[in-house]
Amino acid sequence: MTDFLQKLRAPIGHLPESGIVELVNYGREREGLIPLWAGESDFPTPDHIMAAAISSMKVGETTYTYQRGIPELRQALARYHTRLYGQRFEMDRFYVTGSGMQAIQIAVQCIVGEGDEVIVPSPGWPNAPAAIEIAGGRPVPVPLHFSDGRWSFDLEAIAAAITQKTRAIFINSPANPTGAVLSREELLQLRDLSRRHEIWICADEVYGRFFYDGDVAPSTLEVFEPDDLLLVLNTFSKNWAMTGWRVGWIVAPPQLGQVMENMVQFSTSGVPIFSQRACVVALDEGEMFLKHQIDLATRARDLIVEGLRQSNRAIVARPGGAFYLFFGVDGETDSRALALRLVDEANVGLAPGSAFGPGGEGYLRLCFAGSLERLEQAVERLIPALK
Numbered sequence: 001m002t003d004f005l006q007k008l009r010a011p012i013g014h015l016p017e018s019g020i021v022e023l024v025n026y027g028r029e030r031e032g033l034i035p036l037w038a039g040e041s042d043f044p045t046p047d048h049i050m051a052a053a054i055s056s057m058k059v060g061e062t063t064y065t066y067q068r069g070i071p072e073l074r075q076a077l078a079r080y081h082t083r084l085y086g087q088r089f090e091m092d093r094f095y096v097t098g099s100g101m102q103a104i105q106i107a108v109q110c111i112v113g114e115g116d117e118v119i120v121p122s123p124g125w126p127n128a129p130a131a132i133e134i135a136g137g138r139p140v141p142v143p144l145h146f147s148d149g150r151w152s153f154d155l156e157a158i159a160a161a162i163t164q165k166t167r168a169i170f171i172n173s174p175a176n177p178t179g180a181v182l183s184r185e186e187l188l189q190l191r192d193l194s195r196r197h198e199i200w201i202c203a204d205e206v207y208g209r210f211f212y213d214g215d216v217a218p219s220t221l222e223v224f225e226p227d228d229l230l231l232v233l234n235t236f237s238k239n240w241a242m243t244g245w246r247v248g249w250i251v252a253p254p255q256l257g258q259v260m261e262n263m264v265q266f267s268t269s270g271v272p273i274f275s276q277r278a279c280v281v282a283l284d285e286g287e288m289f290l291k292h293q294i295d296l297a298t299r300a301r302d303l304i305v306e307g308l309r310q311s312n313r314a315i316v317a318r319p320g321g322a323f324y325l326f327f328g329v330d331g332e333t334d335s336r337a338l339a340l341r342l343v344d345e346a347n348v349g350l351a352p353g354s355a356f357g358p359g360g361e362g363y364l365r366l367c368f369a370g371s372l373e374r375l376e377q378a379v380e381r382l383i384p385a386l387k
């Protein structure tokens with residue numbers, strides 16, 4: 001019998017299954033299950049955003065299109081960032097991708113080759129290290145700090161992990177799953193590290209709008225200059241309940257325009273025009289929906305934190321950003337077994353901390369985006385199952 005896995009390029013056949021997807025596959029068919037394992041709400045995409053895609057399809061926009069993204073969307077991205085950060089952004093810094101995940105893939109493929117190292121704070125979302133491994137690189141985990149009930153990045157440890165082989169620091173702030181947020185001062189330190197060592201910063205800022213100590217989380221875009229070694233990765237998925245649309249964007253130096261165009265052409269060959277039309281509406285006319293989502297998440301954070309504390313076993317840290325609670329359960333050390341049990345006994349789907357790399361074991365991740373009713377019900381089911 002042919003060993004097909006052996007016939008593949010080295011890292012590919014041996015990539016572990018995503019520990020999040022494993023849980024989803026285990027429980028997705030359960031009747032009445034409350035799925036809080038993935039990073040999405042229970043809201044559909046708003047009607048006025050969907051309407052733009054439908055009209056676009058109806059007028060025949062079903063062809064190939066611009067590889068960098070349609071000009072209207074790149075302009076809308078420039079307007080959105082200008083509004084958000086109070087400084088002028090030009091459209092030639094924005095490139096449309098087929099999801100935030102593809103933005104990560106492209107960034108990593110542009111930078112990382114065989115034997116290269118990329119520093120990745122851990123615990124963290126597993127897809128970035130997986131993309132680095134697929135490219136032949138080595139993710140170098142650096143532990144996050146946990147103190148005073150909050151997770152934070154350890155800039156000293158990140159600096160100490162830089163070697164001759166380091167090509168990039170991959171940073172996700174606000175972070176999935178811990179909610180850690182880089183302060184403006186820490187972003188400046190990161191920028192100085194990048195300049196001093198001539199290494200790239202890949203900044204995954206998909207949760208930038210879900211920030212609980214102000215309007216928008218501090219961004220690399222505010223402290224880096226356009227000619228710094230910076231790629232910012234983002235998505236339409238989270239802000240506008242568009243996880244199924246698969247559209248994201250990269251903010252990159254305009255000099256990389258041709259490279260970005262090539263990377264899209266030689267992978268997906270572009271993002272559907274009709275999806276992009278919907279994204280223009282999301283950016284220009286989606287603020288009310290987004291503010292409502294942020295308001296709900298702010299209330300959900302309190303609801304979940306207070307609710308789980310009632311179990312007397314949950315060890316709960318209040319996240320500063322993103323929409324996840326990453327909590328421990330006293331006496332439980334096998335998060336995968338616990339998450340499987342909670343599917344069976346509480347009919348609630350959570351992601352096991354072990355899926356998030358070194359430092360994640362012993363925790364569970366709960367997504368608190370979406371309606372409060374659903375979360376209240378989840379808490380009611382979780383408390384007895386955890387007691």
Ligand SMILES: Cc1ncc(COP(=O)(O)O)c(C=O)c1O
Nearest residue numbers: 039099100101125176206235237
């Ligand atoms: C930290 C982080 N980055 C990027 C993404 C990618 O989102 P998408 O591929 O849906 O655009 C996610 C999705 O969960 C995420 O949590």
